[in-house]
Amino acid sequence: MDAGLFAQYVMNGLMLGMMYALVAVGFTLFFGVLDIIKFSHGDVLMVGAFTALATYIGLHALGIDSNWLNLVVMLVLATLAMALLGMAIARYLVMPLRSAPALNTLLITLMLGTVLRESVRLFYPQGANPKPFPALLPRSAIDIGEFNLRLDNVLMLCAGVLVIVGLQFLLNRTKLGLAIRAVAQDEETARIMGINFTAIVLITFAMGSGLAAFAGVMNGLYYNEINFGIGLYLGVIGFSAAIIGGLGSIYGAILGGFLFAGLQTAGTVMLPFASAYKDVFAFAVVIAIMAWRPTGLIREKISERV
């Protein structure tokens, strides 16, 4: 294959992988602290993207035209709004179901996802239509043969890497991170050690949901189009990515995200007769991985309680 074309595929795969990884990291965070799957994660991402878009429209109406300023305000507002939403979800939907089977949490967050999706569709002005998302990053591009390297893509990749590194730092090098990891490892012992369990759960949900908002904005900037349905698909893929990586491990989620994107891209390149089968291929590989490594590629450290 032409090298330029190959580079283009790699770039496409990296961008996709970064988005999946960001979503998957959210799943893994929630699972870490509470052992639950929060399925509304993808829809929170979508709401985050719409919040950013609404902010942009608002700023635009105020006559603020600086792209960078707009972007920063959008990111801050969307992240904060989603962090609040995440905390509200944790407080009013997830925590009350602590004693119920895990499946109930999955279902209630799934229904919440439907509520969010339908609400945007119904209550955002013309919410059923695809919405243009402004391209706020510099769009200059270099053509290297068949490869079209765009500055905005590079910036987004860097930003994604920075966020993940930052999160990693937060979890491993700060007191808050220590508390989160303690709760993740053993809730009761953590409580005994004087960690405010509820606060830690709320903070984790705020972080995960803020991350979703970031991924949502990135999704918008990358595709320049958002619609109310983007969350469902990204949510399911992010979930699968988190699982094949190994729940509870940030590295696993990142690995899973890029692996999934790689599978989809490879599916298109290697199955030239049927690029439509790329998702079939990707999911089949997921099932095979689960058969091979039943607790994910990076194994969750659990011991069988007898």
Next chain:
Amino acid sequence: MAKNAPASLWPGVIALAIATAYLIALLAAEQQALIIALLVTGIASVIAAAWLGLLVSVTGSFADHEHALDGCAIIAALAMAAFFHENHFVLLLVITILLYSVATLGLNVQFGYAGVLNFAGASFFGIGAYTSAVLTAQTALPHLLVLLIGGFLAALTGSLLLLPVLRTRGHYAAVVTIAFALLFKTFLEVNDVLGGPQGLQVKGMNILGWSFNDNIEIGSISLSFYMNYFVVSLLLFVGVFVLVRRLERSWVGLNLDALRLDETAANCFGLDIVHWKITAFLIGNFIIGIAGALFGMVGGFVAPNNYTFADSLILVSILLLGGIGNPWGLVVATIIVVVVPEKLQTIQEYRFLLYALMVIAVLLFRPEGLLPRPVRRYFPGWRP
């Protein structure tokens, strides 16, 4: 409450009669205001009855007179069908309720008894439906046999997932079936042979020359052609219901319960975990497949979008709403899940929102489901 005399039969019969009358009223109602009023009344009266303690005697009578009340339920279903004998659409709804109930009974064997998660219920349902689409169009196999083949193929496809399902637990097991559900729908969508996203037409059922798609005229009474399907669906439902009930009560059910509650302990007592998980998974998929095959013929049309992950979730939500492991609860939950969004059709755009909010409310305020599974009874009338 250590009374030894069996509970009276009447509370059960009366509750059933009220429920039937209410359902008929709801199905017949057309004005939105009336429907909403009926729904509100329904919810309010159930809450009131629970508050007044009336439900206890109802549950007691259901527990002690199960066979009699099962018979009454069949009569109730027949009464409902007779009432709507001309109304195609309501009959179709009733058939949908019956067949979805059958499918969730299959899920119940898997998840409710053996604890094996299955988030691809709609996919196995779809395998059944596509089987009837292909076999009725391409072959001259008797249609009852087609139903069985549908179930068989669903179980066979399910066996492809056995290895990962057996090796994984909890959320990891969930992802296997979720991935399968997504794979299945995408596969159907990109596969031209099976009609792609456009789907396939399914021929109507025909048993020994009796074509199910013709309206029935008996003297001056004309019956909707759906009456045919109603009878077959009811037979299937009763058959599967009895089967599942027997299974639950037998030593097989006991083994499955042990397996679900504590795998390690069950293993220590010599239960072959793999064997029982496989059994439950295959039986469940077989049941779902048969229901799907019949539903394909009833609807006359199959398309990938009928069998998405979201539809699988609806099946799982029926299981949770009803109360995992309780076949009666499943039927009630199916009725709610199928009828409510349908009757709210005219507030069209808001119906999914309302439905989702409703499920959230139930999960928050009644997390064990509407009718939780009672403590295991080893034989009718036995009390711990």
Next chain:
Amino acid sequence: MTNTAQRTAVAIAAVIFTFAAVSAEAKDKVKVGFIGPLTGGVSVNGLGGRNSADLAVRLRNANPNAKYEYELVVLDDECKPNVAVQVATKMAADKDIIAGATHYCSATAIATVDVYHKFGFPVIVWGAVLPDITYRNKYAEVHRVNGTMINQNDANAELISRLGYKSVAVIHDTTDYGKGHLEYFSKALDKIGKTKIVGTFGVTADQQDFTSELTKIKALNPDVIYFGGLTPIGVRIRSQMDKLGIKAVFDGTSGIVSDAYIQGLGPLAEGTLAFREGAPAEKLPGGKFFMDKYNAQKYDNPPEAYGAFAYAAMDMILDTIEQVGPDRKKVIAALGDVKNRDSIVGKITFDDHGQNTVPVVTKYVVQDGKFVEWFESEYESGKRKLPGQK
């Protein structure tokens, strides 16, 4: 026990109440139906059609000479074949509904024709363009006021050949709608023989990321990317083309003629081609009348590309019921004889398959955020140029 008894009484009362309510309906009320996509990605078109059909019913009810009072029953097919079959069954099974104006999406219309035939329910299709809807079977129940996709693809192929384009890559959705476009477009191109199809890509309707397909297309380096599908994925594909630096002309079908397409893309929509059978609303014989009445009702949405057809379909149904009475069989018979009937979209004549012949095809190009007729555009006059336009 007394409580239970009371509740029984309530339930019985409810049943009685229901019957009372049903039987209390006025005798001269007639129900007619409308089906279109009211939710999902193409809902603007569905809502536009719904409003237009609603307008026809309102105007008729306001007319003192009308023999019946009409009630419009609206159902949502979500542009999904499976849902469409459900709601079509619901509508056709309801004996009180006499006839219906149905479907914007071809995928739903083709899936439901058998249902309408099975129940003997007369329908007039108001937006779906797949030829098979009327031509695959000869169902007396099914009619269509708008044209089929054959004519628009002829016009499309003619224009891009004339503009000197040599190679086309085709992206189509994998429903019957997209496949139909692929079929008729390739036939039309072959007939002219100046332009080659260099690659064909089927995509699913809920796909979000098209970069893999587009990267392949980029390697093929076509002059034109032809897109047979509806607005939501059209918007995504067009904007991802830009991401990958693909300069080809984006050549769409009637499925993207909608304000949502331009709103979704902003300046990127510039230079998109699209084709639709029938004249633009303002140039229709009854166009001004329709637009004035429509605006007077202050609906939330514009009528969109097929609103006028939905109005015409519903108006014809009402005319026919006025003529022969609320009887499905008579309505079917009467619709079979429609010849040279005046309507706001021009003369309507149903052929033996119930298909109206719409000879006019409008060629559109997006110019300054509007769908402009090609021959009036600055692209035709040479003031602006599409990429690679000779």
